[in-house]
Amino acid sequence: MEFVELIVNGRTLSGEVEGRKLLSEFLREDLRCTGTHIGCDTSQCGACVVHVGGKAVKSCTMFAWEADGMEVVTIEGMADEDSLGDIQQAFQDNHALQCGFCTPGMVMSAAALLDENPDPSDAEIRDYLEGNLCRCTGYQNIVKAIRSVAEQRESAAAA
């Protein structure tokens, strides 16, 4: 067993985890943060994307103990107490999801993209989402939603 101490969505946690426990399993099974989805479990689909140390990673391809000492943010950390985060709201407003399975990963990747590049072009958005697969939407509305967040944030900053 490995001792870990990490901050998940602002909450400091410590305890022991099995060496082979994946971060995705730790989040879902031990912490019951089931918003992080496991789609392919082979680091291709991106449904399990979370932020570790401020960077988007596929939590199915990382052990829980590798996040020791780091800050982890999952989809549960994107909403306030009773309102959606701006990216989540934009996904709803733009009908950027249908079945919703890929959405947690899409939102986490979108958040990482906007941190790195606050004003991405459509092509940059598509490029950044290369590792997030959606089988419902055809991506059109996902790109639209992310663009709308960039524009909202820009006009909020200008105001």
Add this chain to the structure above:
Amino acid sequence: MYDFEVARPSTIAEAASALSAEGAQVLGGGHTLIPTLKNRLARPSVLVSVSRIDEMRGVRVENEKCLCVGGAATHAEVASSAEESFPALAWLAGNIGDPAVRNRGTVGGSLANNDPSACYPAAALAVGATIETNNREIAADDFFRGMFETELKEGEIITKVRFPIPDAGNYQKFEQPASRFALVGVFLAQFGSEVRIGVTGASESGVFRWADAEAALSADFSTEAANGLPAAPGAMINDLHGSGEYRAHLMKVLTARAVAAAS
């Protein structure tokens, strides 16, 4: 996956000592090893994580001639740090997998694994990189030994890679769209009039230097010379993604594109 012990060293010396245990294996970014473990295709007794070893991190330019990359530096770090000093390598690093993969995958891991379609081996061969381990330095020309085989011995860790920065360089990758690996990748490096070409994804013997192309382009650096190259020697990878003939053709096309881009 099978159970294993974990070692989390903070120095190269501690890592080397942990790695001397029977059946111990290095864990870099884990983007090949973890899927392999999930499929029970490997059963290490101990996984020695190198991601918290500070002396294996970082990307820096040495004497304006060499890009020194820590063995545990990620693709994302190379992509952002080498943008000015060695743009061809930065482009290569920034087009591996997807952003989340690039935040975890490491240079040392890619070279040690020597996947026949990986990008870094082509660059390492083309620029004549030096691979440093905890024991010795290995020239890229001696390092790669066919598909998934390298010169690394048991207990050896890639601690640093020194990439000489060419006067002109370019990487052309024809991407296999599902895996985002190179169906064929050609790295061209020019030092003075000497041209060196590393090719990945094409040969059944893994990454290689294309001697005929190097000779022809060192004599005449033009797309015409690239287009006039003879077919590459040796057996090409022949699989559902492309025939050997197709890959041989791609090599020529990509080499010509690299010449045009580097001119």
